[in-house]
Amino acid sequence: MSDMAVTRELFDQVMVPNYAPSGSIPVRGQGARVWDQQGREFIDFAGGIAVNCLGHCHPALVGALKEQGEKLWHLSNVWTNEPALRLGKKLVDATFAERVYFCNSGAEANEAALKLARRYAIEHHGPEKTQIIAFHQGFHGRTFFTVTVGGQAAYSDGFGPKPADVEHVPYNDLDALKALISDRTCAVVMEPLQGEGGIISPNADFVQAVRELCDQHNALLVFDEVQTGVGRTGALYAYMDLGVTPDILTSAKALGGGFPIGAMLTRADIAASLKPGTHGSTYGGNPLACAVAEAAFDTVNTPEVLAGVKEREGWYREDLAKINAKYQCFSEVRGKGLLLGCVMNEQYQGRAKEFLQAASEEGLMVLIAGANVVRFAPSLVITREEVQEGLARFERAVARVVNG
Numbered sequence: 001m002s003d004m005a006v007t008r009e010l011f012d013q014v015m016v017p018n019y020a021p022s023g024s025i026p027v028r029g030q031g032a033r034v035w036d037q038q039g040r041e042f043i044d045f046a047g048g049i050a051v052n053c054l055g056h057c058h059p060a061l062v063g064a065l066k067e068q069g070e071k072l073w074h075l076s077n078v079w080t081n082e083p084a085l086r087l088g089k090k091l092v093d094a095t096f097a098e099r100v101y102f103c104n105s106g107a108e109a110n111e112a113a114l115k116l117a118r119r120y121a122i123e124h125h126g127p128e129k130t131q132i133i134a135f136h137q138g139f140h141g142r143t144f145f146t147v148t149v150g151g152q153a154a155y156s157d158g159f160g161p162k163p164a165d166v167e168h169v170p171y172n173d174l175d176a177l178k179a180l181i182s183d184r185t186c187a188v189v190m191e192p193l194q195g196e197g198g199i200i201s202p203n204a205d206f207v208q209a210v211r212e213l214c215d216q217h218n219a220l221l222v223f224d225e226v227q228t229g230v231g232r233t234g235a236l237y238a239y240m241d242l243g244v245t246p247d248i249l250t251s252a253k254a255l256g257g258g259f260p261i262g263a264m265l266t267r268a269d270i271a272a273s274l275k276p277g278t279h280g281s282t283y284g285g286n287p288l289a290c291a292v293a294e295a296a297f298d299t300v301n302t303p304e305v306l307a308g309v310k311e312r313e314g315w316y317r318e319d320l321a322k323i324n325a326k327y328q329c330f331s332e333v334r335g336k337g338l339l340l341g342c343v344m345n346e347q348y349q350g351r352a353k354e355f356l357q358a359a360s361e362e363g364l365m366v367l368i369a370g371a372n373v374v375r376f377a378p379s380l381v382i383t384r385e386e387v388q389e390g391l392a393r394f395e396r397a398v399a400r401v402v403n404g
């Protein structure tokens with residue numbers, strides 16, 4: 001094993017080709033820095049796609065992993081365990097929710113939310129109430145139900161018949177939602193800031209109006225906070241800054257700080273529809289994942305870290321404005337907290353990927369969100385020095401693209 005040549009070529013030889021990973025293979029990370037096999041250093045503004053909320057190898061997470069790793073890893077849900085109960089209690093205490101369901105990913109959390117919304121509507125209002133409304137460009141995961149609810153047909157087409165009674169309207173288009181919603185609507189599913197779809201914030205009155213429409217038609221409001229949750233926008237959950245409370249909320253990504261875990265949060269009266277045997281997961285709520293997530297949650301859910309996210313947003317916006325003043329390639333920098341998007345202007349339409357590639361060549365990891373947005377989702381505790389160094393590399397990358 002140890003003398004096997006592990007190269008990028010091996011990926012094409014043994015892996016299913018659904019990903020096209022970068023040429024270099026990272027082997028180690030610390031804080032917001034990552035090193036590849038050749039020892040090349042990267043500043044990480046991608047954060048494992050909004051997952052590594054405390055950077056790489058944060059001592060609180062490493063400590064929790066080691067401690068729990070020597071105690072108990074997995075039991076199945078035939079038994080409960082202390083880390084799951086502690087994390088559940090903390091999530092309930094910190095949010096609108098009264099009940100928590102644990103799983104292993106964002107898609108699984110949304111799958112649970114969708115199944116629960118259907119069950120609840122059928123039990124309380126009858127078998128006709130099954131319509132799910134979601135938004136164009138929304139993203140909710142890759143299981144067949146969640147990808148169908150997601151707002152990009154390209155991701156759900158080509159797999160045969162889709163789960164039925166799922167419809168989409170444009171994000172921020174209240175009239176379209178009004179025209180579609182009815183007493184047959186069981187749930188409206190939305191991201192309180194669209195991530196994958198291009199870092200699109202809801203209009204101030206839109207979210208309130210969606211809530212009111214849901215109430216009028218006895219439809220549940222499901223907030224997918226898989227990307228926005230656990231401090232990403234500067235609030236523990238994004239709904240807290242929007243003046244609207246959902247009925248069901250899903251969390252994953254940053255919840256485990258890099259360890260796979262997902263959660264669905266809801267009220268007790270709604271949760272009652274998931275009676276014993278109606279839904280489940282072998283690994284969901286395992287002690288190892290919950291112990292790490294508890295440490296991540298304790299570390300992030302402090303006034304210092306949450307206020308620090310807003311402060312860091314300021315650092316980014318200030319420097320990005322300077323870069324753009326010089327190179328004129330972005331029409332705006334949008335998003336909230338540490339989920340930010342640089343939007344390509346007229347001249348650079350469709351070329352976000354070139355900025356990502358140039359950044360990588362300069363030793364910087366960034367993300368894109370569609371063809372027109374360069375996305376940053378760094379560690380919530382990234383240092384001033386790491387932000388400065390990363391943005392200096394980003395400026396060099398921008399210069400490369402602009403100067404051809």
Ligand SMILES: *Cc1c(COP(=O)(O)O)cnc(C)c1O
Pocket residue numbers: 104105106107108110139140141142191195196224225226227228252253
């Ligand atoms: C990433 C993401 C998901 C899917 O999460 P997985 O852990 O990849 O299943 C769902 N919803 C949103 C908003 C996301 O950003």
